[in-house]
Amino acid sequence: MPDKIQKSEQEWKQELSPEQFKILREKGTEQAFTGKLTDNKAEGTYICAGCGQSLFDSESKYDSGSGWPSFYQASSDEAVATESDNSLLMKRTEVLCSQCNGHLGHVFPDGPQPTGQRYCINSASLDFKPKAE
DSSP states (O other): OOOOOOOOHHHHHHHSOHHHHHHHTTOOOOOTTOOTTTTOOOSEEEEETTTOOEEEEGGGEEOOSSSSOEESSOSSTTTEEEEEEOGGGSOEEEEEETTTOOEEEEEESOOOTTTOOEEEEOGGGEEEEEOOO
């Protein structure tokens, strides 16, 4: 696995939009049902908006009704990392890009089979790369 991407706060601010910076670097959350990729049904790959690493494939995307893009699995075991998140007076599992450590969202154990997982991800933390025709 390549070395992790490390940049200064100023470098991230220059490269990301204010919303992307708030979410990826400051662990923010976009408002439900407002994200540009929530209703995307095209075939392709969802990549990290911070570093371009492949995170999720369109085949694992489903409509969870939560208001955020949801996936039942990451594109590979190495694509994402998780950490305990005890903010907001609740215990959750935070999902991070394993390459740049950007905050993506959270994962919950209430998703569909075959994994039973629901990766609830902020649209602003993702870019979409359509499948080549």
